[in-house]
Every structure is written in structure tokens, then in C-alpha cells.
Amino acid sequence: MCRELDYSDISLSFIIVEKRNGMLPNLFKTYPVNISDKNEFKEKLMKNIINYIKNFENKDCLSYDPLKHKDKTFEYLEGSFISEFFDFKNSFGLDHLTDYKNKITDFNFYVLSIKDNLGNDIHLIRKMNGYKKINSHGIFAYINGKELNQIDNPVIGIDNSVDLIVYNDLIYILNYNSIKKFFNLKxxxxxxxxxxxxxxxxxxxxxxxxxxxxxxxxxxxxxxxxxxxxxxxxxxxxxxxxxxxxxxxxxxxxxxxxxxxxxxxxxxxxxxxxxxxxxxxxxxxxxxxxxxxxxxx
Structure with missing residues (x-):
């Protein structure tokens, strides 16, 4: 999957996910976000993530075992095994907001979706970082020269890690515990x-x-x-x-x-x-x- 991607011939979309828990299947609100047209930003975004995924190329891919995780492996789980999987996948981008500023602390995950030149969809899922508390009760700032300035808008952090990959209705689990946090496996x-x-x-x-x-x-x-x-x-x-x-x-x-x-x-x-x-x-x-x-x- 990593080797097939050509940065010059892929399209990207970004979705922010709000998860609602319950004893029944989890419910999701999925909000599309436009990605900047700057090629430098897109390329950096993709290369960081793809380089992370390549760390798993030499690891064995095993069927998901809810009892334990083996070292130097990652797992897969069929989407059909999860009650809310197809509702989640089909909901991408159906919910809309005009301003995300007041909702940003409600979001749990983001999804970076890639469509390659063969029409294949690859969805990279990552939990939101720990910025909720700062967005709610603090401020973000940057230093310009010797001057501290406030960043007015709430922010999210996008690192180079991936928790789950959804590809051809299979879920590849790169972070063993993340599958339980995202879907209601119980x-x-x-x-x-x-x-x-x-x-x-x-x-x-x-x-x-x-x-x-x-x-x-x-x-x-x-x-x-x-x-x-x-x-x-x-x-x-x-x-x-x-x-x-x-x-x-x-x-x-x-x-x-x-x-x-x-x-x-x-x-x-x-x-x-x-x-x-x-x-x-x-x-x-x-x-x-x-x-x-x-x-x-």
C-alpha cells in the first residue's frame, strides 16, 4: 500500500469525527474540512504519515486477537465484524458546520482519506491529541522574534502517527488499543x-x-x-x-x-x-x- 502511492496523482480529504458512546453501536458525526491547496503542505502531510506506515512493512500482520497483542506485529479486523463500521464509513462528510471554532473540543478523531490513481480509498484514522484542555481553558501562542503572540483560533495537532487504516473493508490496527476506543467492540x-x-x-x-x-x-x-x-x-x-x-x-x-x-x-x-x-x-x-x-x- 505504501509503495503504490504517487504524491502527484492522489486526492486528499480531511474529516473530523465526533464519537458518541453508548451500549448500542457508537454513533458518529463526521465533518469534512477543506485542505489547503498548498502542495508543500499536502506533501509534508502525506510523507510524514507514509514514512510512519512503512515502519510496519516488515512486521507480521495477524488476525485480531482481543486477548493479547504480540510484539513486532500488527493486526487486521474485518469491518463486517463491527456493528457500526459501514454506517461510519458511509457517513464520511455528511455532517456540515460553517464554523468549527466552538466545536473543536468535541472532536475525538480525524480521518485523512486518500484516493489513489486506481480509485482505491485508504482512510487513515488518528485520535485527536491532548489539546482539548488548552483549547477550552488556555491559549496557544507563538514567538515571533522575541515577541510572544497569541494564536486566535483553536488548533489541532497532526502528527506522523496512525492508529487505524481502513482499506477494502479491512481495518488494519497499528495501535492495538485504539480499536476499542473508536468502535464499540463489546x-x-x-x-x-x-x-x-x-x-x-x-x-x-x-x-x-x-x-x-x-x-x-x-x-x-x-x-x-x-x-x-x-x-x-x-x-x-x-x-x-x-x-x-x-x-x-x-x-x-x-x-x-x-x-x-x-x-x-x-x-x-x-x-x-x-x-x-x-x-x-x-x-x-x-x-x-x-x-x-x-x-x-
């Missing part, structure tokens, strides 16, 4: 739990399944663990089908899980996380030393 992941566990519900292998599902959705730790399992390729279509091995695993690992008549009894099983590990077939024993373990533990 709401999106809770919805995804229902889809992931649908085969388990259909087969009726967990007694009082609805309570089990609610327990997963209401517990961030269990929700993130389930999402992590799914994104690592765990298939839940055949979970708990091997009754003999399932009973053996429960006994060998001394799990506080009750299994009778082909079903896990959720209410009588005290170890709720163990049920999730059983669904994912995460318990193992090494072939030589017979050491027992749990995947990712």
Missing part, C-alpha cells in the same frame, strides 16, 4: 457470540443453553476468549460430540463440570470457563511426557 462481540455458538445451541449438548449463552455475553473475559478462539480457527460445529473422550477429559483434568445423558449441566457445573474450553477442545496431553495443559494458558 456490543459487536456480544452479537457475534450468538452466531458463533449457534451450532452448539442447535445440537442441544448444553442443558439450559440460554443461561449459558447469557453468561458468556455478560462476561467480557469469556466473550473475548470465545472471539479469540473463533478467530484462531476453532470450529464449533462438532463440539462435545465425542462423549467418551469428553468424559475422559473431565475426569483427567478434574474439571468441576457435570456431564450426564449426553449434556453438560450448566447450572450444576461450577467452572464456567472450563465449559468454554471443552467446547473449543482446548485441553491437551503431550505425547511423550504426558504433560497436561490448556491451549493459550
Amino acid at each position: 456490543f459487536s462481540f456480544q452479537k457475534e457470540v450468538v452466531n458463533i455458538l449457534a451450532p452448539v445451541k442447535e445440537r442441544g449438548v448444553i442443558d439450559n443453553y440460554d443461561k449459558f449463552e447469557r453468561n458468556i455475553r455478560s462476561n467480557d473475559k469469556l466473550t473475548n476468549r470465545l472471539i479469540s478462539m473463533k478467530r484462531k480457527g476453532v470450529n464449533f460445529d462438532e463440539s462435545l460430540n465425542n462423549k467418551e473422550e469428553l468424559q475422559k477429559t473431565i475426569a483427567d483434568f478434574e474439571l468441576n463440570v457435570v456431564y450426564k445423558n449426553g449434556k453438560i449441566l450448566f447450572d450444576k457445573s461450577k467452572d464456567k470457563e472450563a465449559i468454554l474450553n471443552l467446547l473449543s477442545d482446548y485441553y491437551y496431553r503431550t505425547t511423550q511426557q504426558k504433560t497436561k495443559g490448556i491451549v493459550d494458558k
Whole structure:
């Protein structure tokens, strides 16, 4: 992506984003801002950011894992995984203001959008810097010679960093924690739990399944663990089908899980996380030393 850009044949647009939080998908107000026609400004703006992105060229790009980030990597997440993603993307520039002066402290992020000569759209997202307090309760100034002068208008800072890149409906996460600050992943992941566990519900292998599902959705730790399992390729279509091995695993690992008549009894099983590990077939024993373990533990 960095190598394809030709500074002489791209168009830029700048959008400021006001985020409104809630238990439902986040809502966004997106305001377009005209960029100065000065080529020197545009080129400096782009080169600083592209040079930053190039730092990631030799890093591995991994599927997003909500449990942990690995060093020397960055992640990707499908836009379809996030409830408000397409509403956000389609809203770019729909809201308008005639004067940003009194709104500048309400903004949370900005988006620098690039359209290359092939018609590809690349959206670079960055959180606003810490100037809100100064814009609200202080002043900005510059020194001209030996004289201190006030800058009359509120300002924003544009550094050379990027938190997220949106490209072809994929979100590339260069700052691991930024995805949680921008989108309401909790709401999106809770919805995804229902889809992931649908085969388990259909087969009726967990007694009082609805309570089990609610327990997963209401517990961030269990929700993130389930999402992590799914994104690592765990298939839940055949979970708990091997009754003999399932009973053996429960006994060998001394799990506080009750299994009778082909079903896990959720209410009588005290170890709720163990049920999730059983669904994912995460318990193992090494072939030589017979050491027992749990995947990712």
C-alpha cells in the first residue's frame, strides 16, 4: 500500500469525527474540512504519515486477537465484524458546520482519506491529541522574534502517527488499543457470540443453553476468549460430540463440570470457563511426557 502511492496523482480529504458512546453501536458525526491547496503542505502531510506506515512493512500482520497483542506485529479486523463500521464509513462528510471554532473540543478523531490513481480509498484514522484542555481553558501562542503572540483560533495537532487504516473493508490496527476506543467492540462481540455458538445451541449438548449463552455475553473475559478462539480457527460445529473422550477429559483434568445423558449441566457445573474450553477442545496431553495443559494458558 505504501509503495503504490504517487504524491502527484492522489486526492486528499480531511474529516473530523465526533464519537458518541453508548451500549448500542457508537454513533458518529463526521465533518469534512477543506485542505489547503498548498502542495508543500499536502506533501509534508502525506510523507510524514507514509514514512510512519512503512515502519510496519516488515512486521507480521495477524488476525485480531482481543486477548493479547504480540510484539513486532500488527493486526487486521474485518469491518463486517463491527456493528457500526459501514454506517461510519458511509457517513464520511455528511455532517456540515460553517464554523468549527466552538466545536473543536468535541472532536475525538480525524480521518485523512486518500484516493489513489486506481480509485482505491485508504482512510487513515488518528485520535485527536491532548489539546482539548488548552483549547477550552488556555491559549496557544507563538514567538515571533522575541515577541510572544497569541494564536486566535483553536488548533489541532497532526502528527506522523496512525492508529487505524481502513482499506477494502479491512481495518488494519497499528495501535492495538485504539480499536476499542473508536468502535464499540463489546456490543459487536456480544452479537457475534450468538452466531458463533449457534451450532452448539442447535445440537442441544448444553442443558439450559440460554443461561449459558447469557453468561458468556455478560462476561467480557469469556466473550473475548470465545472471539479469540473463533478467530484462531476453532470450529464449533462438532463440539462435545465425542462423549467418551469428553468424559475422559473431565475426569483427567478434574474439571468441576457435570456431564450426564449426553449434556453438560450448566447450572450444576461450577467452572464456567472450563465449559468454554471443552467446547473449543482446548485441553491437551503431550505425547511423550504426558504433560497436561490448556491451549493459550
